[in-house]
Each structure stands twice: as structure tokens, then as C-alpha cells.
Amino acid sequence: MTAEAVGTRAAKLRARLGDLLDPDNPLGYASVLAADERAEMFAEGERKLDEFGLGAEFVPAELGGRLRGLDELIDVLRVVYGHDPCLGAGYGVSSFIAATNVWTAGSAEQRADVASLLLDNGKLATAYNELAHGNDLSACEVAVTSHGNGRVLNGRKEVITNAARADAFVVFARTSQKPGSRSHTPILVDPTTAPPGTVVTLPRYRTDGLRGLPLAGVEFRDHPVPDDRLIGEPGHGLETALRAFQVTRIALSGMATGLLDTALRITLRHVSRRALYGGAVINLPLIRAQLAAAYADLVVCETVADVAARAVHLTPAEASIPAASTKYLVSGLVSRALGGLAAVLGAYSYVRNGETGIFQKLVRDAKSVAIVHASRVACQQTILPQLVLLARRSWHGEATPVEELFHFGEELPELPWDRLSVSAKGIDRLTPLVLREADRDQPDVRLRRMVTDFAGELRELAGECATLPMAQLQPTAGPHSYELVSRFINVTAGAACIGRWRDRDPVYVSALLSRLPLRGKRRCAPFDEEQTERLITDMRKRYPNDLPN
Known part of the structure; x- marks a missing residue:
């Protein structure tokens, strides 16, 4: 599918929802805030998504849906997250996370059944979590056991989105009592046809962020499990989940940038209209620098997510690295950028009414979005055991970068669910781009210095990681x-930005790279005036109705 088609679908959805910040829009900020205050899903927004047929975005095209490229899905869902993150998490992402297990390992019949459910605007729920075990899926205790001539499912899962209104569950369950990674299998459960009392919804959880999200637990009590309800080969559930995570971690990260986009719009409107010290607040140098920093963070997040989305299609066997990297990086930068924008808004960042009232909701929602599906530590733990092989096989420049990763808008091959792999086996064809770029003649002294710094950082990492002992590659590492x-x-985020923007104004590229501090530093270098004004100019083009000329 072409980039034009992607933009068209997103534009159609945006038109249905209308401008969130338009006070005359019945689906605007006043209605979204009212639903949040009631801790309810935004019902009218859900009806609009039903009319649009959002469920079709999660279904592969060969099964009758509209999912051809992960970049397309991200483009559409950014609109939803930008309007109401609770709609994004509660209406769509829950179903998508569950469905990816079926697309990854399900039978033809299971794929057809789930596709039909989503195309009819049904909802799926993912039952991974058991509070006693956190992110450790291998320790999950909800189990399928023999019972008479068949099998039954017993146990309790927690913190499930849409638990009370799901048309089907994908349940991560133990199918063997043996220790190790071959003891679990995802199970497809239909609560609408379950024998009475075998699928029991538990009381709802109340949350600070995503207040309307219907989170609850589910208890399974001798629920029958026919053979055709097991997804994939028995015992391969952990592998199925980890492969599916590669798609969902990237998708969720890319979608979440819509939240920051809206927060930036709110802030731009406010500082453009508010006067202080004899002029508009936006003309104060400190404010301009803070706005530019938040905008640069947004561009970095979008770039990293979009490159990772293309990587799933182009280098699927290596996707575990960009997937985990993207989820870790984007959640951190979104939080940082929102903090900077809150400082610009001051007291207006926490008021709960008026046009800026939606900002405090976005801040609360962002904290929840950051841990939906996987925490940042869980993403680090995906990369940690792969460090030695990556350092030895790729970080000295032997791996050839894949230029198609940066050709945004170009058609992609179908999403190869069957070629996703738990480990990249030491192959990283994105990050070593910084080594090649450091050898090129950069037209700008500042950019040349920054690219050289990124290359030096990768070389230092290669030297240190190549000899890490096994004890330092485990979750229990220091x-x-x-x-x-x-x-x-x-460094890999820097490589994505260089590859995507290297043919643009070097001042712009250097500003993006400066948002990624190296050698473990926590603080970014401040922009100089030239970098700030380049970014402000770019913002004017992107937000013509929010930022005056």
C-alpha cells in the first residue's frame, strides 16, 4: 500500500473525530475530559471508531482486513491516541495485542475466527499478567490440566483491559509443570459460549491515568479447553509471545507519539496567546528553547518508531532489537518532553478544565501508556542477553546497513509473522550506520563532531560488551x-535519525542528535539559537493553526 493511502485513511479518521481542541466539536476536549472525570470510556468516540471499522486495521489483508504494513497501522492509531489515549488503549490496542498471537502462531481456523470477530467490531482481551510474577511469563501459574477425557483451564489473571466486555480472550497458560521455556501455551477462550461459572470477571481496578480503561481480573474455573483452542504448538507459548511482542512494542510506541503531538499543540496555542513582560510568551528565548526541545523529542520518537516499523518487514529475524529499543526509548522521551511542556504551561499544566485542561489528562495517561504491555526494564531485559553477540558480530561495522529502512512511504513486503525470531543472533544492521557516517565528509562541523561521538560511543560499547560474563547478561545483573x-x-536511536534525516539541513539533524546524550549522561546539551530557530520554523509548518507566523 502506498504512503498516500496511509495518509488518506488517517485523514478520514481525523475528520470523523474532528479537532480535539475545537470548542465547538462535540467530540472535542470537553467531552473527552467529562468521560475521564466519570472514569468511563468515551462512548461517542467508540461509536465513531466502530463506524470507521477500526478493528479492520488489526486484521491482515489476506483475511479481509486493512493491515498490510505496521507503518500504516501506526499512522492511523496516532490519530486515536492524539485524540484520547484511553480510546487508543481501551478500544484498539487490547485487541491488537491479543490478535498478534493468533497471526503469529494460530491455525487457519483460529485466524479466520479472530478476523471475523474484529471485522465485526468485536473486542479481544489479552490475559498475560499474574500479579505475583510481574513480567516473568515463564513463572505464570494459570494452568491447563487433564480432566476426564479432556482438559480444563484454572487460575486467575489480573489487570486485563476489557475483561468484562471481551468477546474472546487470549490466555497465556501453563500446559506443563516442567521448568523452563517450553511449559506454556496461549489459549483462545470464548466467554460468550463458556459453561456458566467457568469464566468469572473480577472487580474493576481504578487507575489514575487512563481512568476510563476497563481493567479487571478474570478467574477461570474448570473451563473446558478443546484441542482446537490451543494457539500454536503446545509448549511454545513463550516464544510466540516474544515474537508477537516485537510487533506490538513498536506499534504501541509509534501510536503513543500522538499523545505528545497533542500536548505540544496545546502548549503552542497557550504560549502564542498569552502575554507576559510586554509581549507574547512564545517570544521569550527560554520558552522557545523548551518548545524546540519537546518538538525535537517528538521527531526523534516518530523517527525511531517508523524506522523500527519498517525493520519488522525488511529484517524480521532481527526485529527483537529495534522493538525493545523503541519501546524503551519512546516511553522515556515522551515523559521527558511532557515534563518540559508542563514547565512551560506552569499552573495551566494541572488545571482540569478549559482548553489546557486536557493536558493534565495526557500527563496522567502517558504514565500508564509507558507500562502498558511491557515496562522499560522488560525491554532492557530483551536486549541484555544479546549484548555479547551484537558486540562481536555487528558493532565493528561488518553488518551492512539496510537503506530501505529510511525510505519512508515506499511500499513494504507483507508483514512476515512466521519469520519473526526471539533473538537477532548478533545481527544489527541499523546501529553500525554511525560508523559509516563518521567516515563520510560531513558538511557541518557541529554535525561531524556529533556523528563522530556516536561512532566512538558504539566502539566503546563494542569493546566493553564483547567480554561481559554470563552473570551480567541475566535479569539479575547489576x-x-x-x-x-x-x-x-x-546510539541506535541516533543511527535512525542520521539515516532518516542526513540529507536535510545539518543544523536540524544535529539538534535531534543532541537529544540523545552519550556515555550514560542524563542531561542533554542546550540548543544554540540557530538550532532553536530551525526547529521553531519546522513547527510552524507542521502546526500552522496553532503557532502564528
Whole structure:
């Protein structure tokens, strides 16, 4: 599908929802805030998504849906998250996370059944979590056991989106009591046809962010499990989940940038209209620098997510690295950018009414979105055991970068669910781009210095990671190992920005790279005036109705 088609679908959805910040829009901020205050899903917004047929976005095209490229899905869902993150998480993402397990390992019949459900605007729910075990799926205790001539499912899952209104569950369950990674299998459960009392919804959880999200637990009590309800080969559930995570981590990260986009619009409107010290607030140098920093963070997040989305199609066997890197990086940068914008808004960042009233909801929602599906630590733990092989096989420049990763808008091959792999086996064809670019003649002294710094950081990481002992590659490793992962993620993000924007104004590229501090530093270098004004100019083009000329 072409980039024009992607933009067209997103534009149609945006038109249905209308401008969130338009006070005359019945689906605007006043209605979204009212639903949030009631801790309810935004019902009228859900009806609009039903009319649009959002469920079709989660269904592969060969099964009658509209899912051809992950970049397309992100483009459409950014609109939803930008309007109301609770709609994004509660209406769509829950179904998509569950469905990816079926697309990854399900039978033809299961794929057809789930596709039909989503095309009819049905809802799926994912039952992974057990509070006692956190992110450790291998320790999950909800189990399928023999019972008479068949099998039954017993146990309790927690914190499930749409638990009370799901048309089907994908339940991660133990199918063997043996220790190790071959003891679990995802199970497809239909609560609408379940024998009475075998699928029991537990009381709802109340949350600070995503207040309307219908979260609850579910208890399974001798629920029958026919053979055709097991998804994939028995015992391969952990592998199925980890492969599916590669798609969902990227998708959720890309979608969540819509939230920051809206927060930036709110702030731009406010500072453009508010006067202070004899002029518009936006003309104050400090304010301009803070706006430019938040905008640069947004562009970095979008770039990293979009490159990762293309990587799933182009280098699927290596997708575990960009997937985990993207989820870790984007959640952190979105939080940082929102903090900067809150400082610009001051007291207006926490008022709960008026046009800026939606900002405080976005801040609360962002904290929840950051841990929906996987925490940042869980993403680090995906990369941690792969550090040695990555350092030895790729970080010295032997892996050839894939230029198609940066050709945004170009048609992609179908999403190869069957070629996703738990480990990249040491192959990283994105990050070593910084080594090649450091050898090129950069036209700008500032950019040349920054690219050289990124290349030097990767070389340092290669030297240190190549000899890490096994004890430092486990979840129980010390803080230093996790810090190495964080440093690597910043370098790979820098590679994505260089590859995507290197033919643009070098001042612009250097500003983006400066938002990714190296060598474990926590603070970014401040922009100079030229970088700030380049970014403000770009914002004017992107937000013509929110930022005056």
C-alpha cells in the first residue's frame, strides 16, 4: 500500500473525530475530559471508531482486513491516541495485542475466527499478567490440566483491559509443570459460549491515568479447553509471545507519539496567546528553547518508531532489537518532553478544565501508556542477553546497513509473522550506520563532531560488551549492565535519525542528535539559537493553526 493511502485513511479518521481542541466539536476536549472525570470510556468516540471499522486495521489483508504494513497501522492509531489515549488503549490496542498471537502462531481456523470477530467490531482481551510474577511469563501459574477425557483451564489473571466486555480472550497458560521455556501455551477462550461459572470477571481496578480503561481480573474455573483452542504448538507459548511482542512494542510506541503531538499543540496555542513582560510568551528565548526541545523529542520518537516499523518487514529475524529499543526509548522521551511542556504551561499544566485542561489528562495517561504491555526494564531485559553477540558480530561495522529502512512511504513486503525470531543472533544492521557516517565528509562541523561521538560511543560499547560474563547478561545483573543497554539504545536511536534525516539541513539533524546524550549522561546539551530557530520554523509548518507566523 502506498504512503498516500496511509495518509488518506488517517485523514478520514481525523475528520470523523474532528479537532480535539475545537470548542465547538462535540467530540472535542470537553467531552473527552467529562468521560475521564466519570472514569468511563468515551462512548461517542467508540461509536465513531466502530463506524470507521477500526478493528479492520488489526486484521491482515489476506483475511479481509486493512493491515498490510505496521507503518500504516501506526499512522492511523496516532490519530486515536492524539485524540484520547484511553480510546487508543481501551478500544484498539487490547485487541491488537491479543490478535498478534493468533497471526503469529494460530491455525487457519483460529485466524479466520479472530478476523471475523474484529471485522465485526468485536473486542479481544489479552490475559498475560499474574500479579505475583510481574513480567516473568515463564513463572505464570494459570494452568491447563487433564480432566476426564479432556482438559480444563484454572487460575486467575489480573489487570486485563476489557475483561468484562471481551468477546474472546487470549490466555497465556501453563500446559506443563516442567521448568523452563517450553511449559506454556496461549489459549483462545470464548466467554460468550463458556459453561456458566467457568469464566468469572473480577472487580474493576481504578487507575489514575487512563481512568476510563476497563481493567479487571478474570478467574477461570474448570473451563473446558478443546484441542482446537490451543494457539500454536503446545509448549511454545513463550516464544510466540516474544515474537508477537516485537510487533506490538513498536506499534504501541509509534501510536503513543500522538499523545505528545497533542500536548505540544496545546502548549503552542497557550504560549502564542498569552502575554507576559510586554509581549507574547512564545517570544521569550527560554520558552522557545523548551518548545524546540519537546518538538525535537517528538521527531526523534516518530523517527525511531517508523524506522523500527519498517525493520519488522525488511529484517524480521532481527526485529527483537529495534522493538525493545523503541519501546524503551519512546516511553522515556515522551515523559521527558511532557515534563518540559508542563514547565512551560506552569499552573495551566494541572488545571482540569478549559482548553489546557486536557493536558493534565495526557500527563496522567502517558504514565500508564509507558507500562502498558511491557515496562522499560522488560525491554532492557530483551536486549541484555544479546549484548555479547551484537558486540562481536555487528558493532565493528561488518553488518551492512539496510537503506530501505529510511525510505519512508515506499511500499513494504507483507508483514512476515512466521519469520519473526526471539533473538537477532548478533545481527544489527541499523546501529553500525554511525560508523559509516563518521567516515563520510560531513558538511557541518557541529554535525561531524556529533556523528563522530556516536561512532566512538558504539566502539566503546563494542569493546566493553564483547567480554561481559554470563552473570551480567541475566535479569539479575547489576546496574552497570542495564546502563550499557541504555547507552546502546541511544546510539541506535541516533543511527535512525542520521539515516532518516542526513540529507536535510545539518543544523536540524544535529539538534535531534543532541537529544540523545552519550556515555550514560542524563542531561542533554542546550540548543544554540540557530538550532532553536530551525526547529521553531519546522513547527510552524507542521502546526500552522496553532503557532502564528
